[in-house]
Amino acid sequence: MDHLKETTIKKEKLFTGRIIDLYVEEVTLPNGKTSKREIIKHPGAVAVIALTDEGKIVMVRQYRKAMERALVEIPAGKLEKGEEPIATAKRELQEETGYTCESLTPLLSFYTSPGFADELVHLFIANGLHKDTQEHHLDEDEFVDLLEVSIEEAQGMIETQEIFDAKTAYAVQYLQLQALLRK
Amino acid sequence: MDHLKETTIKKEKLFTGRIIDLYVEEVTLPNGKTSKREIIKHPGAVAVIALTDEGKIVMVRQYRKAMERALVEIPAGKLEKGEEPIATAKRELQEETGYTCESLTPLLSFYTSPGFADELVHLFIANGLHKDTQEHHLDEDEFVDLLEVSIEEAQGMIETQEIFDAKTAYAVQYLQLQALLRK
Numbered sequence: 001m002d003h004l005k006e007t008t009i010k011k012e013k014l015f016t017g018r019i020i021d022l023y024v025e026e027v028t029l030p031n032g033k034t035s036k037r038e039i040i041k042h043p044g045a046v047a048v049i050a051l052t053d054e055g056k057i058v059m060v061r062q063y064r065k066a067m068e069r070a071l072v073e074i075p076a077g078k079l080e081k082g083e084e085p086i087a088t089a090k091r092e093l094q095e096e097t098g099y100t101c102e103s104l105t106p107l108l109s110f111y112t113s114p115g116f117a118d119e120l121v122h123l124f125i126a127n128g129l130h131k132d133t134q135e136h137h138l139d140e141d142e143f144v145d146l147l148e149v150s151i152e153e154a155q156g157m158i159e160t161q162e163i164f165d166a167k168t169a170y171a172v173q174y175l176q177l178q179a180l181l182r183k
Numbered sequence: 184m185d186h187l188k189e190t191t192i193k194k195e196k197l198f199t200g201r202i203i204d205l206y207v208e209e210v211t212l213p214n215g216k217t218s219k220r221e222i223i224k225h226p227g228a229v230a231v232i233a234l235t236d237e238g239k240i241v242m243v244r245q246y247r248k249a250m251e252r253a254l255v256e257i258p259a260g261k262l263e264k265g266e267e268p269i270a271t272a273k274r275e276l277q278e279e280t281g282y283t284c285e286s287l288t289p290l291l292s293f294y295t296s297p298g299f300a301d302e303l304v305h306l307f308i309a310n311g312l313h314k315d316t317q318e319h320h321l322d323e324d325e326f327v328d329l330l331e332v333s334i335e336e337a338q339g340m341i342e343t344q345e346i347f348d349a350k351t352a353y354a355v356q357y358l359q360l361q362a363l364l365r366k
Contacts, residue, residue: 004244005253006248014197014205020221022197022198022205025248027248029326030246038200040300062187063188064297065189066220066222066223066224066294067301070187109347111249111254112295112349114250114254114347115202115228115249116223116225116302117223117296119299141216143212143213145187164292164293165294166293166294166304166353169353170352170356176360180364
């Protein structure tokens with residue numbers, strides 16, 4: 001795909017954050033002209049599709065400052081430095097929901113916003129959920145409501161835009177597809 | 184959901200870009216403590232699921248600087264100021280692929296990275312595709328390959344990670360689901 005490649009001439013780091021970094025890169029385009037690319041570097045994240053024994057999807061409601069509203073999402077969180085995605089998935093599921101699981105299976109990974117960010121989300125399926133006897137332990141700046149909803153309820157929440165993010169919409173559609181395939 | 188709300192104490196704009204802006208906001212958390220949120224503001228985008236008369240999905244291969252590689256994605260692009268999403272969808276489909284369509288139907292919208300960005304992607308279904316006799320007209324810093332792939336090929340490209348982004352993975356899964364529902 002070399003005929004599409006953009007070569008960096010100059011790279012400037014404009015912001016170093018706790019979660020994201022911002023770069024502006026000057027690039028040579030395939031036609032020899034130059035342009036600028038605004039790029040967010042992100043450590044990557046995981047998200048977990050977790051079904052209870054009653055077939056309910058485990059979700060969390062969380063305030064999302066970028067949108068100034070709460071969203072209902074599947075449990076998710078960003079990778080800590082050097083952490084394997086499966087370890088993050090196990091940790092985030094327990095921290096956000098209080099559930100442990102017998103196994104976690106990678107489903108797929110995807111970039112969320114390839115036009116400007118390198119955030120890669122690794123999606124896992126949790127099997128064999130157990131409610132931890134302990135309280136769940138959130139990060140000190142994290143506050144969530146725990147929800148357990150049926151696939152039908154989740155579809156309704158997509159229509160009312162309570163569920164309003166890509167990974168959760170993908171997860172709900174995945175569960176619809178699996179339910180159809182089982183029939 | 185007021186018990187989850189984070190109230191802004193101080194908001195600082197640290198970068199104004201061509202596509203994204205960066206803010207750092209100091210917030211009061213539900214427990215009264217303070218924290219900082221790194222937030223990317225984005226104009227929003229559209230993406231189009233377009234099937235040819237032969238049932239092939241119209242895709243574009245494009246270099247994505249944030250990942251330093253090319254990805255295969257459904258046609259997509261960001262909203263121009265004041266532009267209605269459906270107009271963006273019509274424009275981007277034609278610019279990136281040379282296809283016009285008889286109708287565009289909104290499917291759903293989702294935030295791509297709610298943890299740090301407000302980018303909202305509006306997904307449309309294009310019906311009645313016609314190949315424009317004119318050349319397609321890309322933005323001056325945009326270079327793409329046009330592809331037309333079957334649903335099965337697209338599933339294979341998800342496995343090989345040629346397709347590796349959320350909106351396209353959602354679109355392929357949507358088409359799988361629709362194909363099953365028609366059976």
